[in-house]
Amino acid sequence: MKSRKVNLSSSLQHQSPAPSVDRLSGLLAHFRVQASLFHSGLLCGTNTFDAIPGRAFLHVLRRGSMQVRHPAMQGVEPVLALNEPSLLLYTRPLAHVFVNPPEEGSDFTCATLDFDGGERNPFVAALPPVVWVPLREVAGLQPALDLLFAETEKMHCGSRLIANRLFEVVLIQLLRWILDHPHKVGVSRGLILGLADARLAKTLVALHQSPGKPWSLASMAQTAAMSRSAFAAAFRQVTGMTPAAYLADWRLTLACTMIRDKRPLKLIAMELEFSSASSLSRAFSQRFGMSPRQWAQMQSAPAVFMSGY
Structure with missing residues (x-):
């Protein structure tokens, strides 16, 4: 994806009306x-x-x-x-x-x-x-x-x-x-484009605000006021991920910040809708190639900075 200056002369691609929810x-x-x-x-x-x-x-x-x-x-x-x-x-x-x-x-x-x-x-x-x-x-x-x-x-x-x-x-x-x-x-796919879509933004905002809710494809589609099949197809086309994969990745991303803040793994699992601390640990290891404990140790290691401005 290239960095670029705003092209004022090009015609804008079709976009949904700006969502009415707070996306940030x-x-x-x-x-x-x-x-x-x-x-x-x-x-x-x-x-x-x-x-x-x-x-x-x-x-x-x-x-x-x-x-x-x-x-x-x-x-x-x-x-x-x-x-x-x-x-x-x-x-x-x-x-x-x-x-x-x-x-x-x-x-x-x-x-x-x-x-x-x-x-x-x-x-x-x-x-x-x-x-x-x-x-x-x-x-x-x-x-x-x-x-x-x-x-x-x-x-x-x-x-x-x-x-x-x-x-x-x-x-x-x-x-x-x-x-x-x-x-x-230059954004053509991913979270930013999903938040630019009036329908998908409603679901994405809800996932961001309530990651521990027992979300299903049906409840996510209902939040977007779409059928399950239409929602699943649009979500994947715009973000490049299935709704379930996005939710799992979002929960694990939040788990990283909670682990870094030294929150107990059991409490993190409960807050993010994992069945147990061991279930969270398995999902974490599959996603990042290391256990939560190993990841936390890496974050606490002294940073090595380059000299520069």
Whole structure:
């Protein structure tokens, strides 16, 4: 899946009307995202950002123009030319280089992002490695950006903390926009496209909010107001998974966060509708190739970071 700029000239693919349910809160309640401001102002010359395990980025280009260069790899544009105010979201570790005209520079505000769950985070798994969107495309974004720039231009007591929270607001607004325009950022299948579908979104939101409910294909289809056969076919076509496989994967993804938080396996099993702790352990081992205990030990091991920006 390639990173790409929004193509304003292309005709939009057919989409269902925007769902009336809250598609973000349930996911963000389980998988938080924390932002940390690290730069505000001009960036001149060449600036390199290394691929550090667990590190994502959100860059806001306020004015100016520049090139962004990436290493040669499948699914990523090697060179992006930014010629207008833009958002650049890096959802996972990816080295990138900013090349700016030295005589002009570019006015930037940048934050690192910590996606809870790492590569198991639903947004990290569902989005391209790079998302590039002009600021003018995201309706309602400007007030948050005005506050963000005001806090970063003149430091006051608590400015960094406020800027971090405002970056998170900008990210949520961007995610909201992506849910309404998945094809514009290159999403053609998976969770994001499912949440963009008015019928499937109702079921996906319900699964996210109540993972421990004894869901059946019939109850999932009923939530979407569809027949079982039509729901199963649409769900698989849009997300690339069967409803049962998605539910099982979602429960195990939540189990990872609970195990990391040192919750007892027996209580996790009860909360996520597994018949027993041993049943959860078997499903976990089949999915991840290791037991919950082994997985927890890996998470508590000291992280090894690369040097970089």
